[in-house]
Amino acid sequence: MEEMKKRYLERMSAQIRKTALETIQTAGSGHIGGSFSIAEILSVLYFDKMQVDPADPKRENRDRFVISKGHCSPAVYTTLALRGFFPAEHLKTFREITSDLSGHVEMHVPGVDMSTGSLGQGLSVALGMALYGKCKGYQNHVYCVLGDGEIQEGQVWEAAMAAGFYKADNLIAVVDNNKLQLDGALDEVMSPYPIGDKFKAFGWKVLEADGHDVEQLSAAFDLAKKSKGQPVMIVADTVKGKGVSVFENQVRFHGGHPTKEEFETAYRELNEQLAGLEGQR
């Protein structure tokens, strides 16, 4: 990957985190941990890989994206705003009664392809979109991001079976393997491991990537797009709350709200990261 593009995607990742945090702070609540763990994934998808057009958000044969872990709306809405689907100013209305930006992702927001929130349903929806694309002869891809705790839901494995069976090779999913869920560590609450082997058994091509390394993610998506006859699962090794020392690997920040001091630390660290990336431009 070109150095310039790499820096750009890293900068957008940091910007997603900072803007998502501002959004959560203004709203008074919102899911930090899982939003921060997918910042690079969203950056690489929306600022490099996905064929979408903010000027024509409903184009039929566009690439589509389903955030199956719909509670990570702060990251998704922020990404869409930064990508130009709606003004960033609008993020200030997040979770307000008069706003279309609800706590979980909703499809009447420009750029959102499907409403999600009830865990375990997004992969099936993405499969439906992928099968539709195949029926219509589109050359598009459908991307889906799942939480690692989310794959405890049985429906995910129904979808895994069906996607393998129907050879949905235009379906590219990512498991955000940040290793924490609401009640604690995955392997203490209910271990879904090994993740990759399970999808392989259902006929998927399985790739692994450091979910915070934009080059690795980019390479994985490029390889995934070449898949023939198999849906692709990218198991992304991530850190919940990534990018801010006081948020990282803290179960509390699945849905909890930071203190004033924690916000200050977070902005200081994120601003430093952004300044560092700007300096290297």
Added chain:
Amino acid sequence: MGEKISTREAYGRALEEFGADEKIYVFDSDLKSCTMTAYFAEKYPSRFFNMGIAEANMVDVAAGMASCGATALVHTFAMFAAGRVYDQVRNSVAYPGLNVKVVGSHAGLTVGEDGATHQCIEDIGLMRTMPGMTVVVPCDGHETRLAVKAVLEYKGPCYVRTGRCALDNVTDRFADYQFELGKGIRLTNGKDVTIIACGLMVQESLKAAKLLEAEGIHARVIDMHTIKPIDRELILAAAEETGAIVTAEEHNVIGGLGGAVAEVLSTARPTPLEIVGVKDCFGHSGHPEELLRHFGLAPEDVAAAAKRAMARK
């Protein structure tokens, strides 16, 4: 009268008849020869997907297709269509308002010998409490065909309830019969009491009206094929003109057609009401006709309820 035909069989034939529209995609969960999507599958194999015994995935795959512009229809037994995948239908179909039709076959007691685990008596209630959902319960083969056409033309979430047993066609004998979603149909024009029914209880109610006629009681029979949105005007007119109402459905007495009618009457025009249905208990194995009689859904039961309602005028 013609042949006896189940509403699921009529459904399958109608889906094949109106299936040429390229927007239509049909999903089944290993029940195509029961829900009768087999006809469509045979004729339009490229737009038919068997999803195996995995109803939750089926509903959401259909939702994904509908989000792209498809008219997606999912099929399973009513028990699973309304119960097992309630969350999927609620959050991925009704909430985003997607054009998915959820079709539950083998509804009610008349699944028969398979017994209580498969006799869904809660689906009308479950589906109609969901915002944005249209709920349709056709009463015979003739009406089912017209309901399928209307549901396909309507853009938005629908629940369609069909049954297992072969039934007489009754609606084709009424010359001015016209099917429109949300508009109940006055089949007979009595003035003493009104029987509002859906599904196979429409023909049982017509039989009840005959029993009442023999006693000099003139019953109005309404075929309320759309439970939601319910036809308020027709209900209120019946309340005003006949002064007593009976509802009849192959469903729990809680939350179904009776509930929908009660909600209209109690808030707009309190009127004596009797609700004929399964009395908040589970079903049982048995022959369909035997079951209807055992659980109090025979024409005699409807007629008796009519007299009770009239006595309360």
